[in-house]
Amino acid sequence: MTISLGLLIFIGGIIGGIISSIAGGASIVSYPVLLFSGVQPLFANITNHGALIFDYAGAIASSKRELRGHWSQAGFYATCSTIGAILGTYLLLAFPAKVFERVVPILLLVSGLLFIFGKKKSAHQSATRKELPKTLVAIIMLLMGCYTGYFGGANGVIVLAVLQYMTRNDFLVDNAIKNVICGCGNLVAFIIFVFRTKVYWTQGIILAIGMLIGGYLGPMLLRHVSVKAVRLIVGSLAFIQAIYFFITAY
Template structure:
């Protein structure tokens, strides 16, 4: 049985994770350690975290209907690639251990942190001024990030955010809203697959999910009142922090 204290702990951790996910794509900085702290083994904590993470996307999507208005065709198009990629990634995870990616994850995350800062300077370019092959390359990269989400997923949302910044010409808050939806769908597909192939600690996942829904709903509201530049710096700092953490885990 889960105690009241544990439920509150998971709920608070979920709110923190939901805020980090909807604002900075870094939910696992809060939610994953919380699950480990209540005694769930690492592998199952990762799957259980995925089960709760879906509700962050639901909360942020409901809260971002204003930003998503007129962009649902884009969401549907990009989701095709992330969802197909997620299916591929889950298949790979069932065949190969996740530590195959662990060595390169810190590099990916650190690079994403740099790109979050750099893309702010180039965002004035319109899609028409970018070569078609570049846009195709970025879209194919979305397929790869969908696979990454299904396979390992650490900070994948930051990389997707960077890709969308180059593919589209929308405001940062709109791009972030699109990112929340398409990564949420990729996580949902991964959850459905893992629900039949792994073990989910539902008693712990439920209070964490409630907290993530709350945090996911609040996140976009905060974004409307904060400078995009400040958010980019915040995301980059968290990316560098997480890159350091995963580097330590992989190499030290």
């Protein structure tokens, strides 16, 4: 691998890490970068899972302010999601790579729609909204985890959109909780992948370093950026990638 290609992966990791930690959707950048470096689609997804662990680690370290008083809630969501991630990982390993390539654009399109049109909660709505039954919350998080295990790409977008519908929290808190949920899911999925399939370690390590930096910077930037602008930008990127992958897959 050339120095220029390594630099491209590193920069892609920083940009993807920032995007993921402030909204979700790092793979909108990191997944295509891995493909460009010569990694096959299925293995690019798996390698991306490993790099995303460092993205979320950086984001969690930078989000202590938002997570204060919400660790119990984040822990419950993450536990349910992690169980789902294990199931999703085995689904990915059970289906051929061609199936995965065809599913990618559909998942990205859904991610973009959910993110752009996610409900914006007012202070009054947040205070009066009824809590969902814990069993229903557990099932929803299980499904979110299954999605994370099967397809790391844009999983943060969907998880964040679901949290905005489901909780009373403001955007910054839900975003921080999303990082905990996705971080745990990606960690467990990647551990399984390491023992079951191939990981492109060189590209993955370079990407992970970039994502760690981007993940740490993201939450700090989010405190000074319009939430509406974040939704629009990341949702638009998801649509662009969905079109690209649809063309290449079909």
